[in-house]
Amino acid sequence: MLASIEPQKLEAGSGLSVWCGTCKRSATLNVAELVKRLGPDYSRLHWDLIEVIYCHECRAAGRDDRNIQFTNHAVSPEMRRR
Numbered sequence: 001m002l003a004s005i006e007p008q009k010l011e012a013g014s015g016l017s018v019w020c021g022t023c024k025r026s027a028t029l030n031v032a033e034l035v036k037r038l039g040p041d042y043s044r045l046h047w048d049l050i051e052v053i054y055c056h057e058c059r060a061a062g063r064d065d066r067n068i069q070f071t072n073h074a075v076s077p078e079m080r081r082r
């Protein structure tokens with residue numbers, strides 16, 4: 001069996017926010033919702049997320065909707081539900 005580095009996966013208990021460089025908005029992503037949509041093994045790395053996430057505001061306005069950056073952040077323990 002190959003030992004591998006644990007990939008960064010989407011976790012319902014973790015936080016992920018997105019910032020749009022086009023309209024300068026930021027939003028917190030609903031990771032639990034993403035996990036439901038993409039599956040728990042989906043990577044949370046930028047180049048994977050950029051495939052499925054875009055700025056709705058900018059898309060609606062016909063601007064560059066993938067000029068976005070992701071920020072991972074830990075969720076405080078009281079927000080964690082098991």
Ligand SMILES: [Zn+2]
Pocket residue numbers: 020021022023024025055056057058065
């Ligand atoms: Zn935008």
